[in-house]
Amino acid sequence: MSRKICSQVLQKIKPSKSEEKALHRLTNRIITQIDAAAKELGVEVRGLLVGSAARNTWISGDRDLDIFITFPESVTHEELESLGLGIAKKVAPKYEERYAEHPYIRAFFEGIPDETSGRVVIPKGFQGYRVDLVPCFRVSDPSAIRSAVDRTPFHNEYVKNKIKGLEDEVRLLKQFLKGIGVYGAELKTMGFSGYLCELLIIKYNSFLDVVQSVSKWHRNVIIDIENHGTLEHDTPLVIIDPVDPSRNVAAAVSLDNFCTFVDASREFLKKPGIHFFFPPPVKPLTDKELAQELKHRKTELLAVVFDTPNVVDDILYPQLYKAVRSIEELLHRNDFRVFRSGIWSGVRSVILLEMEVATLPNVKKHIGPPVESSIHAEKFKIKYASQHPYIQDGRYVVDISREYTKAKDLLKSKLKTCGVGKHVSEAIGKGYRVLKDAQIAKIEDKDFRIFLRKYFRKYRRMRG
Amino acid sequence: MSRKICSQVLQKIKPSKSEEKALHRLTNRIITQIDAAAKELGVEVRGLLVGSAARNTWISGDRDLDIFITFPESVTHEELESLGLGIAKKVAPKYEERYAEHPYIRAFFEGIPDETSGRVVIPKGFQGYRVDLVPCFRVSDPSAIRSAVDRTPFHNEYVKNKIKGLEDEVRLLKQFLKGIGVYGAELKTMGFSGYLCELLIIKYNSFLDVVQSVSKWHRNVIIDIENHGTLEHDTPLVIIDPVDPSRNVAAAVSLDNFCTFVDASREFLKKPGIHFFFPPPVKPLTDKELAQELKHRKTELLAVVFDTPNVVDDILYPQLYKAVRSIEELLHRNDFRVFRSGIWSGVRSVILLEMEVATLPNVKKHIGPPVESSIHAEKFKIKYASQHPYIQDGRYVVDISREYTKAKDLLKSKLKTCGVGKHVSEAIGKGYRVLKDAQIAKIEDKDFRIFLRKYFRKYRRMRG
Known part of the structure; x- marks a missing residue:
């Protein structure tokens, strides 16, 4: 049953020969161009395809490639950056300059001329490739890396040697994680990276074996393929990097994504289905449905709406997560109670707060000093004389007027005092x-x- | 200043010569009758005046006397009870039988014939005496007592020997504690007993010296006049009984009453006034004022009302206190929030609950098992399938319907499930x-x- 589903899925996600060819034509051409450009400049630079394209583990339709521009250790940081970006810009027809730990070039290639006909061949559904051109150092050993990107060629080497014959298993695992919504190590998703998928297949040998094992995982799983880990890691899942004993490949995986993987694995084994890989699309919630939800739940729903700052997701999302935590704290400090919350970001960003308690009385208790601390007591009693302090549990207490009796008013007045990240704050x-x-x-x-529909869970879930 | 106030107070609270005479005539007559009745029965029994009347520390107008009927240790418990009550009933013109640790007779005497004229002399404002006639054993030593009442004659002896000349100081202290509302060790009040007042005067020598010391007290004061305490006591005030090294005379004093005494002492020293001893009367809250309070505070006020069970205060009040705690717990377990609460008891009893949160949404979160505990997870997901469980903080969660969205409905339905004392429960x-x-x-x-007016603190407080 599950094998049959796997082969159905593979039919959809395994790249066709022509897709494979087109990709290799593109990567070969880019690498040739890089090498040529380097020769012109007189530096010993080599282009290197890394990532799922290099390991043959990409999923049909993926158009994101990583090509590294590798420099010998003899050049300086400054040379690496200026020469690397220079070469990349020369190669790229269209690009934007980006910055992670280092600057790199995100290039866009629309289509690749056929070698024989010279015509641009556009595979079915093709919408162009996005190629990140990343300068890095060629170091002798992973322990000698000068920045995180220098580690990537070693990942590439390690996986290429071990994954032969298991590429489709990696594809199945990736598609499964996409389908259940936890694929990708970016800070927006906090899920499982492609490299992590490859390591799981290297460890367990097949997609179904991974799912079998994961269904029995408890948080604090440790996987150390090379048996060389040197540090303690405090995350639900720890996968020691085979090329770096101090690094946890699963550091980004959140507890809830870990649990989602465990839950989905269990459900898949119980009742396999193609919907795990390809869930039905979720429809937008209508105005009427929103009104129904509000009427049914009787919570108060508040949405803080602002223009999305112009920064990459890896900067934006941590700030949005921080903002929602900070706003919840503001509400709790003022005695309101949040039932659940969520964030969404498009052209505008929304911090959604579903309130369990959004209205409070006019009075609130203000707790003063212990009765015996006479100096503080005196000050407190003078300050609050008109509110008639009383003694409760050994302390002076007054019933004072509450500044904000409605959560909405509090947010309207005090949102800017919340500690949020720089760009969201701006x-x-x-x-x-x-x-x-x-x-x-x-x-x-x-x-x-x-x-919104997902928030209210008003969609058909095939599983769970 | 404070001395002048003390003498003003004493003018009001020191019994007149005629009041003193009337009291002594009554006590002498009762004791004579007890002795005579005992003689008739052939037992070696003696009447003994104890308490403030015996120590000359009672406050003018007090009409509560304690006369003990003391038996030799040779009689049995049963004899003590039957003979003691028999003698008491013979002496008492009107009485009710009562029960503390032992049975005793509460007798009522309306007026005492003048010895010379034979007429009943009724002092001004006189409304009769209430005399508790209590059988006890005459033991050789406080360590040999067979019940708590046997200790009283030793207290009597101890205080009589030490209090001579300080009686008015005791009176001032008692009236001060009455004025600030913390006099009396009964379980309704949880305050300071008369014996405790006498011990404080023995320790500090005068009312003003007591107030001076108390103004500097911090919780966990230990006073051990005879320097013979043997046990640790976990109360804000510890006063070791001079006649029993294991006993804490202040065991009943609550933290807030302790603090009220400290606070009032500090205020009295800062600005002495007769209102500490005789606070102005508090007027009943009118309907209009109640409406104003509700409008101003915007809390929801709930009153649970029932007929007061026919038991003595020392049984009733602990049960009422327990009931209010138990009801608050019921409300909190159901996510409501109590702002403040209070109890009152007359013909009917009232448990007053001022709600900060009295209305909640239709949905509530129901937290399920951790995702990894597969057996519990399976059961939970089957049980709540239609509510669409989701994963949060590593556990399954469902938004389920709340049974009670209004605190009043909860109390109407579930009050009887609260753990309260037997009589209040009935x-x-x-x-x-x-x-x-x-x-x-x-x-x-x-x-x-x-x-209610005190609850809302809507009365003129001269201090604080």
């Missing part, structure tokens, strides 16, 4: 709105409405 | 009502309305 500083309940229907963005 | 079992906000004005009892 975006909020430029202006924000707080929408309540039915007002949220003003946000018509389709993707936001899909997010 | 009384509630016979029927109760839950009044809300303006409905509370249906309770017109004057004393309840005074309680």
Whole structure:
């Protein structure tokens, strides 16, 4: 049963021969161009295809490639950057300059001329390739790396040697993780990287064996293929990097994504289905459905809306997560209670707060000093004389007026005092709105409405 | 200044010569009658005046006397009880039989014939004496007592020997504690007993010296006049009984009453006034004022009302205190939030709950097992399949319907499940009502309305 499903899935995700050829034509051409450009400059530089394209583990339709421009250790950092970017820009027809730990070039290639005909061949559904051209050092040993990107060629080498014959198993695992929504180590997703998938297949040998093992995982799993780990790691899943004994490949995996993988593995084994790999699309929530949810739940729904700052997701999302935590703390400090929360980001960003308690009385208790600390007691009693302090549990207490009796008013007044990241803080500083309940229907963005449906779990889930 | 106030107070609280004479005539006559009755029965029994009347520390107008009927150790418990009560009933013109640790007779004497004229002399404002006639054993040493009442004659002896000349200081201290509302060791008040007042005066020598010392007290004060304490006591105030090294005379004093004494002492020293001893009367809260409070505070006020069970205060009040704690726990378990609470008891009893959160949404989070515990997970997911479990913080969670979205409904349905004392439980079992906000004005009892004004602190406080 599950084998049959796997082969059905493979039919969809395994690249065709022509797709493979087109990709290799492109990568070969780029690498040739890099090498030629390097020769012109007189540096001993080599282009190197890394990532899933290099390991033959990419999924049909993927158009994201990583080509590294590798420099000998003799050049300086400055030379690496200026020469590397120079070569990349020469090679790239269209590009944008980007910055992770180092600057790199994100290039866009539309199609590749056929070698014989000279015509641009566009495979079915093709929409261009996105190629990250990343300068790095060729170091002798992973322990000698000067930045994280220098490690990648070693990952490449390690996997290439071990993955032969298991490429389709990697593809199945990746598609499974995509289908259940936890694929990708970016800070938006906090899930499982492609390299992590490859290591799991190297460890367990097949997709079904991975799923078998994962279904029995408990948090704090440690996998150390080379048996050389040197440090303790405090994450639900620890996978020691085979090329770096101090590194945890699964450091980014959040507890809930770890649990989602465990849960989905169990469910898949119980009742396999293609929907694990290809879940049905989620429809946008309609205005009417939103109204129904609000009426049914009787919570108060607040949406803080602001223009999304112009930064990459890996900078944006940690700031959004931090913002929602910080806003929840502000609400709790003021005695409101958050039922659940969520974030969404498109052209605008939304911090959604579903309130369990959004309205409070006019009075609040203000706890003063212990009765015996006479100096503080005196000050407190003078300050609050008109509110008639009383003694409770050994301390002076007064019932004072609450500044904010409505959560919405608190957010409208005090949101800017929340500790959030720089860019989100600036975006909020430029202006924000707080929408309540039915007002949220003003946000018509389709993707936001899909997010809302998922938030309310009002969609057909085949599993669970 | 404070001395002048003390002498003003003493003018009001020191018994007049005629009051003193009347009291002594009564006690002498009762004791003579006890001795005569005992002689008739042929047992070696003696009447013994104990308490503030014996020590000359009672406050003018007090009409509560304690006369012990002391038996030799040779009689049995049964004889002590039957003979003791027999003698007491013979002596008492009107009485009720009562039970503390032992049975005793509460007798009522209306007035005492003048010895010379034979007429009943009724001092001004006189409303009769209440005399507790208590059988006890005359033991050789406090360590040999067979019940708590046997200790009383030793207290009597100890204080009589030490208090001579300081009686008025005791009176001032008692009246001060009455004025600030913390006099009396009964379980209703949890304050300072008369014997405790006498010991404080023996320790510090004068009312003003007591107040000086108390103003500097911190919780966990230990006073051990005879320097013979043998046990650790975990109360804010520890006063070792001079006649029993293992006993803490201040065991009943609650933290807040301790603090009230400290606070009032500090305030008295700062600005002495007669109102500490005689606070102005508190007027009942009117319907209009209740409505104003509710409008101003915007809390929801709930009153659980039931007929007061027919038991003595020392049984009733601990049960009422337990009931309010238990009801608060019920509310908190159901996610409601209590702002403050109070109890009152007259013909009916009231448990007052001022709610910070009295209304909740229809949904509540139900936290399930950790994702990895597969057997529990399976059961949970089957049970809650239609509510769509999700994963949060490593556990399955469902948003389920809340059974009670209003605190009042919860109390109406579930009050009887609260763990409360036997008698209060029976009384509630016979029927109760839950009044809300303006409905509370249906309770017109004057004393309840005074309680309400104190609860809202809407009265003139001269101090603090």
